[in-house]
Amino acid sequence: MTTKRDDAGRPPAPRRGSRPTIRDVAALAGVSKSAVSRVFNGQGGISEPTRERIQEAARKLGWSPSASASALRGERTRTIGLVIVQDPDALAADQFFAETVVGLEHELGPREYGLRLHVIGPDPEQETALYERLARERRVDAFILTDSRVGDARPDLLRRLGIPGLLIGRPWREGAVECVHSTGLEQAMAAAADHLVELGHRDIAYLAGPADRVHIGLRRHRLERSLASHGLTLRALVDTELTNEATAEATRRLLDDPSDRPTAIIYANDTMALTGIATAQRMGLRVPEDLSVIGHDDLPLGRWFHPRLTTISQDARAISRTAARRLLTLLGEPVEPLPDPPPAELTIRESTAPAPQQRGPAPHDTAHRTAP
Amino acid sequence: MTTKRDDAGRPPAPRRGSRPTIRDVAALAGVSKSAVSRVFNGQGGISEPTRERIQEAARKLGWSPSASASALRGERTRTIGLVIVQDPDALAADQFFAETVVGLEHELGPREYGLRLHVIGPDPEQETALYERLARERRVDAFILTDSRVGDARPDLLRRLGIPGLLIGRPWREGAVECVHSTGLEQAMAAAADHLVELGHRDIAYLAGPADRVHIGLRRHRLERSLASHGLTLRALVDTELTNEATAEATRRLLDDPSDRPTAIIYANDTMALTGIATAQRMGLRVPEDLSVIGHDDLPLGRWFHPRLTTISQDARAISRTAARRLLTLLGEPVEPLPDPPPAELTIRESTAPAPQQRGPAPHDTAHRTAP
Incomplete structure (x- = not known):
């Protein structure tokens, strides 16, 4: 980046003995003081070439509006x-x-x-x-x-x-x-439900997050409706904290009983999903072979995780x-x-797979997987 | 939280027809205007009881200094x-x-x-x-x-x-x-080196992060010195980016050749370490059995990861x-x-274990581990 200078190689000097004023900027740019003011207070109504000329003049003179003076005049704090x-x-x-x-x-x-x-x-x-x-x-x-x-x-x-x-x-x-x-949340939640149902999942849990958030209720409602169209009921935990600790604890409770264990869990965000995967692995379960996991948000770490996270993407x-x-x-x-x-959409990666009972002659009792 | 009120159950009214001023606050608190000013501009020199009385008076009157006016007077912007x-x-x-x-x-x-x-x-x-x-x-x-x-x-x-x-x-x-x-970085880096050496690691790599950061150079220097005291040389990658992508790529390069592969990697931060673990797992390596990993910072996700991350803790x-x-x-x-x-210290969790060649009669050629 270089600074433009005048022909003599120096920026034009402000008036001797004083700091540059809005009047100097207006004079150099050949506009009124109010035009300078409009530009620096984001009020619009100034053509782009004029705006550039004014900004260039201010830069040359080393002038900028005092934030405090602007605010006192009821102008912008930026x-x-x-x-x-x-x-x-x-x-x-x-x-x-x-x-x-x-x-x-x-x-x-x-x-x-x-x-x-x-x-x-x-x-x-x-x-x-x-x-x-x-x-x-x-x-x-x-x-x-x-x-x-x-x-x-x-x-x-x-x-x-x-x-x-x-x-x-x-x-x-x-x-x-x-x-x-x-946009596209409705379709993305339906796609997540369809994806899991096609993979043979029938017992699907949802760690929804805090119940007082609008999007939490919307997502759950849409997921429930999509599963209902397949004749399935969502096992929703409707008011969970977003911390790693609360997520790990809720996941453990969901997976604790091998005879009554969901084969897929959808989490309210990706960080929760990664914590959930680690918790399942710690219980001896493999993801996605024993448990499918879907996150929400498509945040960076999920793309590099092993397995890479299937998630409902939104470009935050x-x-x-x-x-x-x-x-x-x-x-x-x-x-x-x-x-x-871009609209929200289901991004299928590696953390979802056919439900355990669909993968050939596996024993129905999955208790052996809870070791060690 | 409740608002204190006067005996009549109402806050005292400011002077009729005008917003409360600093004069009103000073009068109510029984102090000078300059004392009020000192309290609200963080200038000190006011006793704690007086400060509380002034703040209480301002609260009662609904007065606060205008940020803009304060800043113009050369006071604080907070x-x-x-x-x-x-x-x-x-x-x-x-x-x-x-x-x-x-x-x-x-x-x-x-x-x-x-x-x-x-x-x-x-x-x-x-x-x-x-x-x-x-x-x-x-x-x-x-x-x-x-x-x-x-x-x-x-x-x-x-x-x-x-x-x-x-x-x-x-x-x-x-x-x-x-x-x-x-504090304690010197000791923590020495403890990390000692920990790996005790576990039988002789080929230790370090993904240091950007070379223009002061702490990166300090950490590497101290790690090198500690390993030198054991007669070992650090395999340092001295100028790596901090993104997940760059970390995964550098990790792949380090682990690519089974005949010349470190048995432990130390990463400049925990996010890099988690990405590194996932990258190694993706190459068919087990952490910590085939590769030990140490992070830096002790950030929350590392505590919930599987394996839980051994890391040089500092309480950010x-x-x-x-x-x-x-x-x-x-x-x-x-x-x-x-x-x-608290001083930096080595927190040993699950991502470090004895070096592969120390764990019984394993083949020296580890090529079979790079599948699939």
Whole structure:
């Protein structure tokens, strides 16, 4: 990267004895002060060539708006807030968080927006107070919301605070808040059910995750409906924590009794699925020969695991990038929308196989597999 | 959580027709305006009972300093900057990032500080420009630095910008910047070497990670020295990427030739170690029977993996919490320092075992293990 310089090889000097001002930038770019202001506050209405000329002038002069002065004038802070409500252990365990942050930064960073992150525990009063404080102190221009919840109060809260928000996920009430989420979930859950049924599985369990998340209920409902069309009932654990520890414990309980053991388990996310596979292996079961496993999200480690994880893919990073651009557009930034993220779909790899009883003359009693 | 109210059951009303001001807070608390200001700008010098009385008064009145007005007066933004320079795939793959963020938030959040996060690619000019812009626009009070680098220019940059910084890790030049890092690395690397040598390993490989990171060089140096004391040479891959893909490829190359194959591999982090185990399993090798594996960091998934990962533990979350408190202290916040994080140490689990040739009459040619 090189810095453009004028013919004399030096950047043009600002007025002697003072720091450059918005007036200097306007003069150099041949525009009004308000045009400079519009460009730096993301208000739009400036043609692309003019915008570039103004930005180039500001760069040459080493000028940028003071964040504090801009905010006092009611202008932009160029900061997006992200308040994550999750148990720290679950957050650290789930690669989805890192994928989301990386996707948001991919779009925000080059446009000189920052992401202001808060991680708090599940205390509704504390959460409301935090949003209120960030609004009152004018810390952010807008919020990204994640982990859509049953009975979610955040859309109303943001409306009351007069701050735009965008949800990554499906809203609790349709239309309550702008949102970006993957499509095709219905078809992907049906494909997962069909895939397992075709492999001969009849006893299928589902570790659904926390019951207060909107997507958890949607996924389970759709999986149940798909299995019902095959005349099967889902063995759903409907309210499980997302930590490795809770997942291992729930998996052990599911697999503990060889005479009443599912032949396939679907997990709410890939990290849980990998923990589930390890737990089954530790009980002496082989995956996929004795137990088929399907994850959700298609996060990186699942692709490198042995066996490679069959999963319901959604491109978390693409969804976050789309969400960031949509939010920037809401803020008046002149960004091109990204195409919709690819639909969710079943990605079949190595962790699913024919159900044990379908694979030739195996004994019906599988107790010997629980050793050592 | 409940809000304290006065005897009439209502919070005291601010002056009619206007929002509460710092004057109202000072009056209610019976202190000067400057005392209120000191408390809300983290300048210290106020006794704990007085601080509590002032904060209680502000809460009752629903007053808080405008971030923008405070920043204009040269006061605090209550924001800590964290600029991560890493390939997005490597960042998403590494749980260390999430652990660090969770640890920082644990301390910053309750003190109403926010973390401003930027993820950028490895472009030194872009990085410098970002720090300069965040300083110029007064976006942050201080920076947390991670991933200490060989020839790190950031300490000098921050000094030039007049913004405090604190490094999580070991600085390139001793004393160049405040830092928090785990102790005991020397002993832990020696313990890892001793552990493998005692198990009969003589051909030990090390996937070190990127050569421009300070800790990578330190770890390798110490491992080499420890092995040398046993008369052994480390087979070090000294400059490897941190992505799953690069790790799998490097592991395949190491294990490809059965006649010249290490019996143990140490990886620069746990995510790499898990990818390495899966890669070895995919080549038909058993871990730990055919190959011993040691990771680094003791991140959650390794504890649940099968086999459970032997690793050089460092408590990333504790280190980040200590770092956050140290930085808050540098900023004049009245926080108690945390005790030093626990020293790094070797945690022996299931992924290390006697070297193959030590386990009875096994054939010297191990080619049969590379199937299927």
